[in-house]
Amino acid sequence: MESDDLRKLGLKVTLPRMKILEILEHGGKRHLSAEDVYRQLLEAGEEVGLATVYRVLTQFEAAGLVRRHNFDEGHSVFELASEEHHDHMVCLKTGRVIEFCDPEIERRQKAIAEAHGYRLCDHSLILYVEPIGEEGS
Amino acid sequence: MESDDLRKLGLKVTLPRMKILEILEHGGKRHLSAEDVYRQLLEAGEEVGLATVYRVLTQFEAAGLVRRHNFDEGHSVFELASEEHHDHMVCLKTGRVIEFCDPEIERRQKAIAEAHGYRLCDHSLILYVEPIGEEGS
DNA sequence: CTAATTGCAAAAGCTTTGCAGCGCA
DNA sequence: TGCGCTGCAAAGCTTTTGCAATTAG
Numbered sequence: 001m002e003s004d005d006l007r008k009l010g011l012k013v014t015l016p017r018m019k020i021l022e023i024l025e026h027g028g029k030r031h032l033s034a035e036d037v038y039r040q041l042l043e044a045g046e047e048v049g050l051a052t053v054y055r056v057l058t059q060f061e062a063a064g065l066v067r068r069h070n071f072d073e074g075h076s077v078f079e080l081a082s083e084e085h086h087d088h089m090v091c092l093k094t095g096r097v098i099e100f101c102d103p104e105i106e107r108r109q110k111a112i113a114e115a116h117g118y119r120l121c122d123h124s125l126i127l128y129v130e131p132i133g134e135e136g137s
Numbered sequence: 138m139e140s141d142d143l144r145k146l147g148l149k150v151t152l153p154r155m156k157i158l159e160i161l162e163h164g165g166k167r168h169l170s171a172e173d174v175y176r177q178l179l180e181a182g183e184e185v186g187l188a189t190v191y192r193v194l195t196q197f198e199a200a201g202l203v204r205r206h207n208f209d210e211g212h213s214v215f216e217l218a219s220e221e222h223h224d225h226m227v228c229l230k231t232g233r234v235i236e237f238c239d240p241e242i243e244r245r246q247k248a249i250a251e252a253h254g255y256r257l258c259d260h261s262l263i264l265y266v267e268p269i270g271e272e273g274s
Numbered sequence: 275c276t277a278a279t280t281g282c283a284a285a286a287g288c289t290t291t292g293c294a295g296c297g298c299a
Numbered sequence: 300t301g302c303g304c305t306g307c308a309a310a311g312c313t314t315t316t317g318c319a320a321t322t323a324g
Contacts, residue, residue: 012298012303034289049306054289056304070207072261074314075288089250092258100249108242109264113226116235118266124209125262127246129255149278149323171314186281191314193279211289212313279322286315296305 009063016041016048020056024066024080031069031077031088031097071097071126087125094131146200153178153185157193161203161217168206168214168225168234208234208263224262231268 002021003013011017023040024032032040034053041048057078060066067081071090085106089098105125113120139158140150148154160177161169169177171190178185194215197203204218208227222243226235242262250257 014298014304016305047306051290051307052305058290070209072207089253089255091255098253100253102245102249105242105245108239112237112239113264113266114269116226116237116266117269118226118228119269120264121229121267122265123263124265126260127250127255127257128259128261129250129253130258132251132254132256151279151323153280184281188282188315189280195315275324277323280320282318282320284315284317286313288312288314290309290311292309293307294305296303298303299301 005065009059009065011059011063015046016052017056019044019046019048020053021060021065024060024078030099031079033075033077035075037078069124069126072128087127089127089129092128092130142202146196146202148196148200152183153189154193156181156183156185157190158197158202161197161215167236168216170210170212170214172212174215206261206263209265224264226264226266229265229267 002018002025005021006013006017019041020037023037027037027040029036034050034057037057038048038050038053041053057066057068061068061078065081066078068076068078069088070076071088084101086099086101087105089100090096091098109123110120139155139162142158143150143154156178157174160174164174164177166173171187171194174194175185175187175190178190194203194205198205198215202218203215205213205215206225207213208225221238223236223238224242226237227233228235246260247257
């Protein structure tokens with residue numbers, strides 16, 4: 001039951017939070033902008049303000065329930081934080097997002113940070129790709 | 138002479154463009170926000186509008202003279218496009234930016250894109266790090 | 275001379291915030 | 300009941316755009 005998820009985070013179980021969590025889980029896409037979530041709420045007939053969507057998503061992010069990404073689109077996209085870490089591949093033609101994880105890359109990243117005297121806290125890796133066969137500009 | 142760089146790009150050699158190019162080359166930091174560039178222009182006593190800074194940087198980017206990055210800071214940073222490709226490591230404590238390039242990671246990225254039926258057009262890899270010894274929150 | 279470029283101010287996104295009222299615990 | 304949460308509207312930021320004046324070639 002999702003309401004437990006919220007309680008465990010110290011957040012009151014409110015209708016907006018439940019609905020937003022639902023949309024993140026079963027909203028059709030794994031990667032949603034705040035607008036996307038807001039639109040789905042409206043379509044579902046829910047009276048939730050866009051400001052609340054941002055506030056809730058930000059709280060979820062702070063709680064580790066959600067990850068925020070900045071693909072080069074001018075706005076953030078949010079996804080439910082899954083158990084396993086992964087990176088993203090974005091198709092420049094279709095906008096399709098593919099997730100992947102490469103242990104070798106992960107290992108190298110850690111090694112590189114340490115080689116420079118730092119500890120790796122987080123990272124962002126996004127591949128911008130095109131279907132094979134099409135030529136760029 | 139830098140004015141040749143501009144001419145080669147098909148851009149008129151104007152004072153704002155020359156000054157901005159100069160700042161990108163000798164501005165103290167390799168990675169500058171539009172505001173950073175604008176502030177340096179003001180400090181140098183130049184009468185250049187912020188809108189012009191954005192327009193010029195965007196033109197330079199389109200021309201391949203400059204690269205735009207989106208570190209998680211809420212604004213873009215620009216750097217002169219150097220010959221060799223490289224990625225970035227950002228220190229969360231100090232904001233320091235370190236450049237690096239790892240052939241193994243580059244190779245894996247290309248292979249991953251192709252394994253999914255795509256051609257790698259571009260990528261963004263940013264490591265967020267902390268000096269060793271300090272604990273995160 | 276003429277098209278490109280610039281400055282200013284206004285507008286356009288996306289996101290955050292102030293505040294009064296509502297609702298969960 | 301009380302504090303947290305929400306909605307609305309307004310404000311904040313970065314970035315873009317319209318337009319008349321200016322300038323490079």
